[in-house]
Amino acid sequence: xxxxxxxxxxxxxxxxxxxxxxxxxxxxxxxxxxxxxxxxxxxxxxxxxxxxxxxxxxxxxxxxxxxxxxxxxxxxxxxxxxxxxxxxxxxxxxxxxxxxxxxxxxxxxxxxxxxxxxxxxxxxxxxxxxxxxxxxxxxxxxxxxxxxxxxxxxxxxxxxxxxxxxxxxxxxxxxxxxxxxxxxxxxxxxxxxxxxxxxxxxxxxxxxxxxxxxxxxxxxxxxxxxxxxxxxxxxxxxxxxxxxxxxxxxxxxxxxxxxxxxxxxxxxxxxxxxxxxxxxxxxxxxxxxxxxxxxxxxxxxxxxxxxxxxxxxxxxxxxxxxxxxxxxxxxxxxxxxxxxxxxxxxxxxxxxxxxxxxxxxxxxxxxxxxxxxxxxxxxxxxxxxxxxxxxxxxxxxxxxxxxxxxxxxxxxxxxxxxxxxxxxxxxxxxxxxxxxxxxxxxxxxxxxxxxxxxxxxxxxxxxxxxxxxxxxxxxxxxxxxxxxxxxxxxxxxxxxxxxxxxxxxxxxxxxxxxxxxxxxxxxxxxxxxxxxxxxxxxxxxxxxxxxxxxxxxxxxxxxxxxxxxxxxxxx
Numbered sequence: 001x002x003x004x005x006x007x008x009x010x011x012x013x014x015x016x017x018x019x020x021x022x023x024x025x026x027x028x029x030x031x032x033x034x035x036x037x038x039x040x041x042x043x044x045x046x047x048x049x050x051x052x053x054x055x056x057x058x059x060x061x062x063x064x065x066x067x068x069x070x071x072x073x074x075x076x077x078x079x080x081x082x083x084x085x086x087x088x089x090x091x092x093x094x095x096x097x098x099x100x101x102x103x104x105x106x107x108x109x110x111x112x113x114x115x116x117x118x119x120x121x122x123x124x125x126x127x128x129x130x131x132x133x134x135x136x137x138x139x140x141x142x143x144x145x146x147x148x149x150x151x152x153x154x155x156x157x158x159x160x161x162x163x164x165x166x167x168x169x170x171x172x173x174x175x176x177x178x179x180x181x182x183x184x185x186x187x188x189x190x191x192x193x194x195x196x197x198x199x200x201x202x203x204x205x206x207x208x209x210x211x212x213x214x215x216x217x218x219x220x221x222x223x224x225x226x227x228x229x230x231x232x233x234x235x236x237x238x239x240x241x242x243x244x245x246x247x248x249x250x251x252x253x254x255x256x257x258x259x260x261x262x263x264x265x266x267x268x269x270x271x272x273x274x275x276x277x278x279x280x281x282x283x284x285x286x287x288x289x290x291x292x293x294x295x296x297x298x299x300x301x302x303x304x305x306x307x308x309x310x311x312x313x314x315x316x317x318x319x320x321x322x323x324x325x326x327x328x329x330x331x332x333x334x335x336x337x338x339x340x341x342x343x344x345x346x347x348x349x350x351x352x353x354x355x356x357x358x359x360x361x362x363x364x365x366x367x368x369x370x371x372x373x374x375x376x377x378x379x380x381x382x383x384x385x386x387x388x389x390x391x392x393x394x395x396x397x398x399x400x401x402x403x404x405x406x407x408x409x410x411x412x413x414x415x416x417x418x419x420x421x422x423x424x425x426x427x428x429x430x431x432x433x434x435x436x437x438x439x440x441x442x443x444x445x446x447x448x449x450x451x452x453x454x455x456x457x458x459x460x461x462x463x464x465x466x467x468x469x470x471x472x473x474x475x476x477x478x479x480x481x482x483x484x485x486x487x488x489x490x491x492x493x494x495x496x497x498x499x500x501x502x503x504x505x506x507x508x509x510x511x512x513x514x515x516x517x518x519x520x521x522x523x524x525x526x527x528x529x530x531x532x533x534x535x536x537x538x539x540x541x542x543x544x545x546x547x548x549x550x551x552x553x554x555x556x557x558x559x560x561x562x563x564x565x566x567x568x569x570x571x
Contacts, residue, residue, distance in 0.1 A: 047085075067215070129144035261377075273286040320341040338359040339361060339362055340363060340365035432533065435481065438480040464482060467501060554567065
C-alpha cells in the first residue's frame, strides 16, 4: 500500500520534471516532421492500439510499444517519441481502469517513461546517432539504434525495480519473471521496429498498416498465451488446495483453510462465507477482512436478498467489475468502498449448500478465469466439508454416549492418559477426578421402569455438563456412574465442587414422563448420589491408580458411610 505522502510527492516530482523536461527536449532536440504531419498521428494511433493490450506480470503491466517507439524515434526524433510515449501511458492507464486511490500511477509511469526516453535519446545523440535518415545509408546508425533499444530496456527495468522498492516498499529478484518477459518481448520486437522504420521510408504511411495488423495479431496471441499460463497456474493451485482441504478432518479446519487460501491467492479485500440453513435462509458463518478470518453470528439473509441471495436463488455465479454494475442490488453488509464483487454458489448434489462472496476495493479486480477457478475450489470445498462432517459424526458416535450425549469410557480413558502425560512432563501441576454413582438406581428401574431410569441418566448428564462447563470434562463411566476430570484443580476445590453436585442431585427432584403408572402422569422422583474424589500426583502416580483411589473413596468413604455424601481419598 502506497502512503498518501508518497503519492503527493510523486505528483510534485512529475510537475517539476516532466513539463520542463519536455520543453527542454523540444528546444535541444527539435522534431523533424517531414512530409505529411498526419503520419505522426498514424504512428500515435498504432502506439495507442498496442498500449491498450497490456499483459500484467507480477503486478507489473508490460505493453509492447518498444518497437513502435523505436521507429518513431528514428523517424521523427526524441521529442515526438517522448510525446507519443506519454500519450501511450495515458491510454494504458485508461485501459487499466484505475480507481481514485491509484491515480498516482499516471504521473509515476509518465515520469519513468520520460526518464527512459530522455536518457536513451541523449546517449544515442552523444554517440553520434542521427534520426530521419535511411539506415541503409548510415550503417553506424543501425548499431546505435540497437544500442538505443538496449539502453532503453535496461533503464526501464532498473527504474521499474527502483519504483517497486522505493514506492511500493516491496522486494523481489532483480532478474525475475517480469525481467524475462520484457527481455523476450524486446528481442522479438526489436527487428519489427527496424522493419517498420525502413518500410516507412519506402512506402510511407502504408507501413503502419503492413506492420501494425500482424503485430496486433501477435499481441493478441501473446496475451492469450499468458492468460492460459495464468489459468494453468491457478488450476495447479486449486488442485493443491483441493488436496489440502481433503486432508482436513474437521469442518472448522476446512473452512479456515479455504478462507485463508482464497485470501492468499486472489486480490480479495473482503470475503463472506454463508451457509444454507433449513433450506430457507442463508446464515453468515465466516467473514474475512484485511487478511483476518473471523467466525461471526449475524443472523440470516432472506432468499434473493443482496448479492449472496441472488447467487443462492439463481444457482449461478456473478461477477461485477464496478459498483455501478451492482448498484441496483441491496448491498447488505458489504463495505461502502467495495467496487468489484465475485459470488459463487457452493453446490452439493445439485443443491446450493452455501454461497461465497469475494469483494475488492479495486475496479475490475477479478477476471472470468478467476471466477472459474473459484467455482472449482468451491466444489472441492463442498466435498471436503461433507467428508469432514461424516468424520466428525463418526468420531462423535465412537466417543459419545448415545443416551446422555456425554463422552464415553473410551474417550475418557484416552483423555486421562493424555492428561497424565502432561502431568508427568510438568505441563500440569495437578489433576483431580470426581467419580459419581447414583444410589439405589436398580430400585428406580424396578419401580418406574428402565425408560424412567434413562430419563434420570439423561437429565443428570445435562445438569453435570451445566455445572462443570469449561472447567473440566464430564463422561459417563458406565451404567449409573459418571466421572469428571478437572485439570489444575486442587483437591479441596474438587471436594467443594463434588459437594455442590451432590446437593444439586439431592435437592432437585427428577421429572419422569415415561413411567409404569397406568395413567402415565408426570412424576417427580428424588434420588441421591455418592461421590468419591482423588487428586494426582498426591493421591496417585498413574492414571489407573487415580481412578482406583477415587473409586475406593466412593465405595468405602461414601457408600459404606450411608450414601448421599462426598468422600475424598485418604492414604
